[in-house]
Amino acid sequence: MNRRIRLHRVALRYGATPILDGVDLDVASGEFVVVVGASGSGKTSLLRLAAGFVAADAGDVRLDDAPITGPGAERAVVFQDDALFPWLDVRDNVAFPLRLRGDARDARRAAADAQLSAVGLDGYGSRRLWQLSGGQRQRVGLARALIVKPAFVLMDEPFAALDALTRAQMQVALLQVWSQHRQGVLFITHDIDEALLLATKLVVLAGKPSRVSETIELDYARRVLAGTPVRDVRADPAFQQLRERVLDRLFDAAASPGAAP
Amino acid sequence: MSGSAKPRLTLAISAATVALVVLGWWAVTGVGGIDPLFLPSPAAVVAKFFEAATEGYADATLWQHLGASLGRVFAALAVAVALGVPAGLAIGTSPIGRGILDPLVETLRPIPPLAYLPLVVIWLGIGETSKVVVIAIAMFAPIVIATASGVAHVAANRLDAARAFGARGWQVLLLVRLPSALPDILTGVRIALGAGWTTLVAAELVAATRGLGFMIQSAAQFLVTDVVIMGIVVIALIAFLFEAGVRALERWLTPWRGKL
């Protein structure tokens, strides 16, 4: 089924400070939408709007045609600092959404183990969180999000705290997991290379207050999934040019605050 | 906070200090000139310990006195946890709960047990109940305050995660806030055990026939100083064991403490 999260002319402010103004953003099933923006540009705020944690001050946020008024099972969230529960083992963390739903214990544990295999953590169910690396913890967070078979996955800089090597591995692993079910993904990052590599649709957030300064359709993710090595993708001159273009967008906005493009 | 990994040097210095105090005590009582009624020798106290343990003192062995005291303290702990944790939850998560309970707890907290003891006796009589209640009152505030602070300061992203996956109000409370607060609650239990144990002697002032506090008081009336000191040492040792016990409980129930 084709579903869609749509933000239309959305504004958000904290107190008197406007953070987002006139933001338009669409995430449809099968799309991997990456929002790139400088630190403090309101990326997390944007995700929280789509997740239903906060309400917009103006404009509207809709799921298909209904206004989003709160969180929902069809929109799973992966948090920047994993936000897992240390009193539960890995398996019970992944099964947590099923527990809320009231699934039987055996069923949810089996489902959690299957989901753990799907994210490359086969056999880690009985581990405790502090026995995992940062990358493994993010995989647990991803498994917890995917276990409810959501239509959308909302991810807030999930790899920002990882070392470069682990991050590169996680990016490819994420694309592979996504290619299985083709959920709609809203992925937030401040890392331009990561954004270019993962996005089927790249959204550049810039200005003060922030708005969408550019939207670019990309196919590097598909190339990676088709088997092109990430190194070759990055070496593509078009990739480098896009990188410069996005960087310019972000710098322009930083250099002339208030001057909306 | 000094964690469980106390540096060896500190430990050695502590052991030496205790040894020195005992040595000094032994020296001053050994020279003579000090009336044993005023300060008996360490040997006399140790002898009294074995005597009380086997033959007993004041119609009961040391173990029976200890058992009576421990029974009261743990009964009081059960009451204080059963009432204090829900009260802390109410204070930490609801403005109404906070409005009602906060002034009550804050009023109760600074009152010394000897001050409310007579009132408890008037209301509940001189039986076992009033002893347990006096100790429980002393334990209540630390548990309430620790629980309230723990459930109120849960990391925002944990609550967001719970809500994102569809947790309702009571599920957030039981499945996220309460376990998040468990380290704080155990800290509250540790402080409460200390406070309750301290209150023991006061609680056993009234019509007790068994208990460490009772044993000390009855010995004091007959100026049996070695039993008084022996009782004090036993109380101190038990307090030390409580501390170690709760720390073991913390390692078992909240193994993530300090790791995540």
Ligand SMILES: Nc1ncnc2c1ncn2[C@@H]1O[C@H](COP(=O)(O)OP(=O)(O)O)[C@@H](O)[C@H]1O
């Ligand atoms: N709850 C809040 N109250 C007030 N200001 C906030 C709040 N959350 C975020 N901000 C501010 O809004 C701006 C955007 O924040 P955020 O959406 O987290 O940006 P990003 O994720 O892009 O770094 C920042 O300047 C931040 O300080």
Ligand SMILES: [Mg+2]
């Ligand atoms: Mg952010």
